[in-house]
Amino acid sequence: GEDVEQSLFLSVREGDSSVINCTYTDSSSTYLYWYKQEPGAGLQLLTYIFSNMDMKQDQRLTVLLNKKDKHLSLRIADTQTGDSAIYFCADFSGGYNKLIFGAGTRLAVHP
Amino acid sequence: DAMVIQNPRYQVTQFGKPVTLSCSQTLNHNVMYWYQQKSSQAPKLLFHYYDKDFNNEADTPDNFQSRRPNTSFCFLDIRSPGLGDAAMYLCATSGLGAGGPETQYFGPGTRLLVL
Numbered sequence: 001g002e003d004v005e006q007s008l009f010l011s012v013r014e015g016d017s018s019v020i021n022c023t024y025t026d027s028s029s030t031y032l033y034w035y036k037q038e039p040g041a042g043l044q045l046l047t048y049i050f051s052n053m054d055m056k057q058d059q060r061l062t063v064l065l066n067k068k069d070k071h072l073s074l075r076i077a078d079t080q081t082g083d084s085a086i087y088f089c090a091d092f093s094g095g096y097n098k099l100i101f102g103a104g105t106r107l108a109v110h111p
Numbered sequence: 112d113a114m115v116i117q118n119p120r121y122q123v124t125q126f127g128k129p130v131t132l133s134c135s136q137t138l139n140h141n142v143m144y145w146y147q148q149k150s151s152q153a154p155k156l157l158f159h160y161y162d163k164d165f166n167n168e169a170d171t172p173d174n175f176q177s178r179r180p181n182t183s184f185c186f187l188d189i190r191s192p193g194l195g196d197a198a199m200y201l202c203a204t205s206g207l208g209a210g211g212p213e214t215q216y217f218g219p220g221t222r223l224l225v226l
Contacts, residue, residue, distance in 0.1 A: 031211055042117075042201055043154070043217040050211070088153060092213040099215060101153035 002026040002093045006102035012109055018076040020105045022089030025070060032065065033090040034074045037104070043088065046074070076107075084109045114138070115218035117202050123224045124192050132187040132200050132221045140206030143185040144215060145177060148199040160185060189223075197225045 006022040024032070029051045035043040049056045049063045049072070056063045062075040076083055089102040116135045124130040134143065141162050146154035158167045160179045174196070176188040189196055199222050203215040 031213055033214070035217075040220075040222070042115075042219040043203075045214065045216060048214060098156055098159075099213075103153055104151075 002091065002100045004089055004091050004100050004102040006087075006089050006105050008103060009106050010108070012079050012107070014079060014081060014109050014111050016079055018074075018079045018083070018107055018109075020074045020076075020087050020089075020107065022072040022074075022102055023070055024072065024089070024091045024100070026091050026093050026100065028094035029091050030094060031092050032063075032072050033088075033092075033099070034061075034063065035088040035090060037086045037088065039085075046087075079107075079109050081109050081111075083107060115202055115204055115216055117200075117218040117221050119221060120219060121222050121224070123226060124189075125226050126194065127191045130189050130192055130223065132189075132202075132223070134185045134187070134202030134218055135183050136202075136204045136218075137183070138204055138206065138216060139182065140204035140216075141182070142205045142212075143179060144203040144205070145175075145185070145187045146201040146203065147196075148201055148220070150198075154201055157187070192223070192225045194225050197223055199223075 004024045012018045031048050033048045034046045036046050037043050047058050060077045064073045086104040086106050088104045090099045093100050118133050144159040145157045148154040157171045178186045199220045201220045202218040205215045
């Protein structure tokens with residue numbers, strides 16, 4: 001089946017940039033997503049990128065997509081303590097007609 | 112604001128006692144999903160409704176059922192909760208709009224505790 005992988009943990013200093021990486025296997029992806037989950041909360045849609053795009057920027061967030069390597073990244077500029085959360089990469093699998101989630105990357109922001 | 116609402120936010124039930132979780136949406140989306148999320152794991156899709164068409168995931172236990180009486184509401188019924196069913200249950204919707212029809216919007220979740 002289709003698979004999405006991401007590193008489990010990232011620690012950054014407040015004010016630095018964070019880069020969370022994700023790889024996927026689906027060749028028929030249409031949209032790829034980044035969701036944020038704070039403790040005890042639901043998933044918040046942060047941003048998404050259509051598969052025919054290479055980059056998308058939205059305020060402090062920059063998404064880069066390398067279709068050849070099936071690699072997606074999320075860069076958060078000027079990381080703040082409020083950015084501490086779990087970030088899920090997800091791929092809409094056309095073959096399975098559902099979202100395939102990575103295991104989530106826990107971002108810890110320290111002073 | 113258009114949104115996905117889940118009630119209650121916390122639910123405590125007894126082992127074997129049926130429980131119902133509810134989800135409503137004001138997005139007028141035609142697809143509604145139920146996910147189970149256990150601690151430190153990704154959400155796991157249980158089933159979804161495409162309009163009135165029910166689509167069950169192959170590995171969803173029979174203990175889990177769902178109802179969608181109208182576009183706005185969807186319910187998750189757990190017929191005989193076991194200790195292993197304690198989890199966060201997330202409702203999501205998708206439909207026409209920004210991000211395409213596949214983009215899912217999640218509610219805040221209901222955390223279920225089974226005693």
